Amino acid sequence: MITKEEYKNYIENENNIRKIPTNFNKLDNIYGGGLSKGLTIIGANTGLGKTTFVLQLADNVAHQPNTKVLFFSLELTKYELVSKSLSRLSYLDDNLTNHTPNDFISNSVDDLDTYYSHYEPIGNNVYIVDNIRNIMKISKTIYDFCNEFENDKVVVIIDYIQFISCNGNNDKQNVDIITRELKALANNYNIPIVAISSLSREGAKRNDISSFKESGSIEYTADYLIIMYQKENNRGLAFTDDTDTITLEFLKNRFGVKGQFDLKYIGNYAIFKEL
Secondary structure (H helix, E strand, O other): OOOHHHHHHHHOOHHHHOOEOOOOHHHHHHHOOOEOOEEEEEEEOOOOOHHHHHHHHHHHHHOOOOEEEEEEEOOOOHHHHHHHHHHHHHHHOOOOOOOOHHHHHOOOOOOHHHHHHHHHHHHOOEEEEOOOOEHHHHHHHHHHHHHHOOOOEEEEEEEOHHHOEOOOOOHHHHHHHHHHHHHHHHHHHOOEEEEEEOEOOOHHHOOOHHHEOOHHHHHHHOOEEEEEEOOOOOOOOOOOOOEEEEEEEEEEEOOOOOOEEEEEEEHHHOEEEEO
C-alpha cells in the first residue's frame, strides 16, 4: 500500500505535476494547463505542417525561463529548421520585412543580424540534433541532456518515429520498441516527449486512431494521441501562399478529456495562428 506520506510527497513534487504552457491556449486547455509528463504522438497527412507545428511549439516553450528543448530532426537539417523559425519571427514582427524560409536558407535576406537577434533568445534554449537516428543513441542523448539540465524544465521533440532505426524484425516491432522506449524515458525523467508519426496511406482518409502506421503499438503506448487534418480538402500546404484551417484533434488523452480545435496555417511563413 502507498502511504499517505508517500502519496503526499509525490503530488507535492513539482516535477510530477508541472505543466509547460505552449502558447496555444486551446491546446494547453486540453492538456490541463500545458505540456505534461508523458508521450504525445502527433500524426498528419503529408504537407499539413507537422514539422512546422512542433517546431513552433518548441520555440514557444523555449521562450520561457528555465526551459530547454531537445529537438531530434530526422528529416530536415538544423539549418532548415532555423530558417523556418526566422521566417515565422519575420511574419510576427511588424517592424520586420516578411521572408519565407527559402529566403533565409538561400542567403537572400539583407541584415540577417537583425533577424537573428530576435531568434537568439529562443535558439539559445533549443538544441537541435540532426545526425542521430538510432533509438539507443537517442535514448542516451536524452539521458545526458536531462542530467545536464536537471534544474531546468526539459521538453523532447522527435521528428519523426518512422525514421528512427532499431533492431526489430519488421516495421511493427520497430514502432513497438521505439514507442515503449520513449514512454519509459518520459516516465523516468518526468518530461514531456512529443513525437511525430506518419499515417498509413489509407488511414490518412479516416482521421482516427487506425490512421496511424502500426496503430496498435501507438494507441496503447501513447499518453496523448493527436491527429492534424483539413476538413475541406487534402492538398498539401507546406509551400503555398494560402492560409487554411487545420484541425487538431485529441484522439486519446490518458489523463483528461478529448477535444479538438482549429488553427490557421500560413505555410509560406511556417506559422500556425489560433482562431
